[in-house]
Amino acid sequence: MIILLLGAPGAGKGTQAALLNKKYGLKHISTGDLLREEIKNNTPVGKKAAAIMESGALVPDDMILGLLKNALNAGGKGIILDGYPRTAAQARELDRLIKAMGEKIKAVVNIKLSEEEIVNRIIMRRQCKKCGNIFNLRFMKNFDGKCPKCGSGDVYQRPDDNEAAAKHRLEVYRAQTAPVVEFFKDKDFYKEVDGIRPAEKVFEEISKFIEK
């Protein structure tokens, strides 16, 4: 079973993927996370990807494909794909991969949010280096500089979450990723959800759709 999460950067795909993982045990594959892991491990792919990602552009397909195939092969029976496909070419490639695996798409969920809200959310997003928790200062009353999950003070902002890179990512999204929806929008497994609501409400709607 494969679930695709579509939506602009900052729309909440990672948050929903984590909730889906918790409730249904599906494996979360984020191509952004796979690339960040390569950067952390200083691999040849990571070295090439770092500057591209920091600028907010997309990395070339051939750099992603190997990582994606490995992750899909190791993914088992239930997968949530977050951050792929991001172009029409990737959508066609994914179709081939899914067929070759003998798998099927169970749901494509497109999380919609206004561009203004997206930029606001991206620049307020932070991650804890210690436990990996991703949280948003926009939704916190008091922020004491510590991770709300584990209390570590080692909290940072992703290098591509500054305003300039966020705006560029949004342009890239508009030009290259938003059209991907054409591949799915007429299918009965396609669903649009309004991402402005609290994450639990968005998740409720997604859960109902998946279970129907």
Ligand code: AMP
């Ligand atoms: P994300 O964590 O999904 O916001 O991705 C962060 C960055 O990783 C993007 O801005 C791109 O530079 C790169 N990236 C992630 N997924 C893809 C993809 N499917 N195709 C090309 N670049 C990607």
